[in-house]
Amino acid sequence: MKKRTLALLGLIAGLASCQTPSKTTSLEEKEDVKVICPTGAPAVAFYNHAEDDRFETNSVPSNIVSFLNEASPYDMVVIDTVSGIRAINNGAPYKMAATITFGNFFIAATGNDDDGVMDSDDKIVLFGQNQTPDLLFHYIYGTQFDSAIEYVNAVSDAAGCLASGKNVATGNDVDYVFVAQPVLFATLNNKNAATYGKSSIYKNIQDEYKEKSSNKELVQASVFVKNTDKYSYDSYLSSLKDDIDAVVSNPNLVIEKLGDLDENAVKTKYGIAPAAMKGVLASNNGLGLGYKKAKDNKENINNFISIFGLSEVSDEIFA
Numbered sequence: 161m162k163k164r165t166l167a168l169l170g171l172i173a174g175l176a177s178c179q180t181p182s183k184t185t186s187l188e189e190k191e192d193v194k195v196i197c198p199t200g201a202p203a204v205a206f207y208n209h210a211e212d213d214r215f216e217t218n219s220v221p222s223n224i225v226s227f228l229n230e231a232s233p234y235d236m237v238v239i240d241t242v243s244g245i246r247a248i249n250n251g252a253p254y255k256m257a258a259t260i261t262f263g264n265f266f267i268a269a270t271g272n273d274d275d276g277v278m279d280s281d282d283k284i285v286l287f288g289q290n291q292t293p294d295l296l297f298h299y300i301y302g303t304q305f306d307s308a309i310e311y312v313n314a315v316s317d318a319a320g321c322l323a324s325g326k327n328v329a330t331g332n333d334v335d336y337v338f339v340a341q342p343v344l345f346a347t348l349n350n351k352n353a354a355t356y357g358k359s360s361i362y363k364n365i366q367d368e369y370k371e372k373s374s375n376k377e378l379v380q381a382s383v384f385v386k387n388t389d390k391y392s393y394d395s396y397l398s399s400l401k402d403d404i405d406a407v408v409s410n411p412n413l414v415i416e417k418l419g420d421l422d423e424n425a426v427k428t429k430y431g432i433a434p435a436a437m438k439g440v441l442a443s444n445n446g447l448g449l450g451y452k453k454a455k456d457n458k459e460n461i462n463n464f465i466s467i468f469g470l471s472e473v474s475d476e477i478f479a
Contacts, residue, residue, distance in 0.1 A: 187392035197238035199431025263378035265365035271358025282335035323353035411441035
C-alpha cells in the first residue's frame with residue numbers, strides 16, 4: 161500500500177511539473193528585423209545591409225522619432241539617445257539596447273582668424289539652436305562666447321560657412337564653425353572651397369566633453385528595440401556589434417561592401433559616399449562608431465542626458 165501511494169504521489173508531481181511553464185525559456189529570435197536609421201554616421205554601422213530592404217534610412221530625425229509608437233512597422237529604431245529616451249518617457253513601447261555612435265562633432269577653423277585662438281571677438285557658427293550641438297557647446301564652454309555666436313539651421317549650412325569662410329545669411333566673415341562628420345571631411349577636402357588649404361580642425365568636441373565631464377563619453381545615437389515579450393533581437397545586435405568592430409579596425413571594409421554599388425544609390429541610402437566613409441573612419445574613427453550595451457553604460461548615459469534636463473534613467477528602460 162505504501163509503495164502504491166508513493167508511486168501515485170510521484171506521478172502527480174511529475175504532471176504538475178509538466179504543466180508549470182519554465183521561467184528560463186528563451187525568447188524566439190526575430191529573423192526579419194525591420195530597421196530605420198538616420199543617414200550619416202549611424203547608418204554607416206549598417207554597411208552590410210545596403211541591399212537589405214528591411215534596412216531603411218531617413219535624413220530627417222523628426223520623421224524617425226515619429227516611428228517610436230505602438231503601430232510602428234519598425235522593430236528597431238536608431239535615433240539620437242535623448243530623443244529616444246524622451247519618447248520612452250512619453251510612453252513609446254521601446255527599450256534602449258545599445259549606443260552605436262559616440263560623437264562626431266568638431267569645431268573647425270576657417271583660417272580667417274589671425275591669432276588662431278577662438279575668443280569672444282571672433283565669429284563662431286553653430287547649427288541646431290537649442291538642440292544637441294548648441295547644448296553641447298554651452299555645456300563645454302558656458303556663455304563666454306555668446307556674443308560671438310551666429311546660428312544656422314543645419315549641419316549643411318554650417319558646412320557652407322566653413323567652405324566659404326562667410327555666413328551668407330549675415331554677410332559676416334566666419335572664424336570658427338561647429339560641424340559634424342562626415343560633412344567636415346567632405347568640406348575640408350573640397351578643392352573648390354574658398355577656404356581649401358586654410359581650413360582645419362580646431363577642437364575635437366568628444367575630447368573637450370571628456371575633459372569637462374571627468375572622462376565621461378558622449379552617447380550620441382542609440383538603438384531602440386520594440387518592447388516585446390515574444391521576440392529577442394540578440395542575434396541581430398551581436399552581428400551589428402561584430403560589423404562595427406570590424407569596420408573600425410579595417411575601414412576598407414566599406415569599400416569592399418559598397419564600392420561596387422551605384423555611388424548615388426549609396427549616397428542616397430547612407431548620406432555619404434563609400435570613399436568618404438573610409439576616409440573619416442581611417443582618420444581616428446572620426447564617425448565615432450562603436451558598440452556598447454546600454455545597460456552597461458548607464459553612468460555615461462545619465463551624465464549626457466542631464467545636459468538636456470532629463471532625469472536619471474531606471475533599469476527598466478534597457479533591453
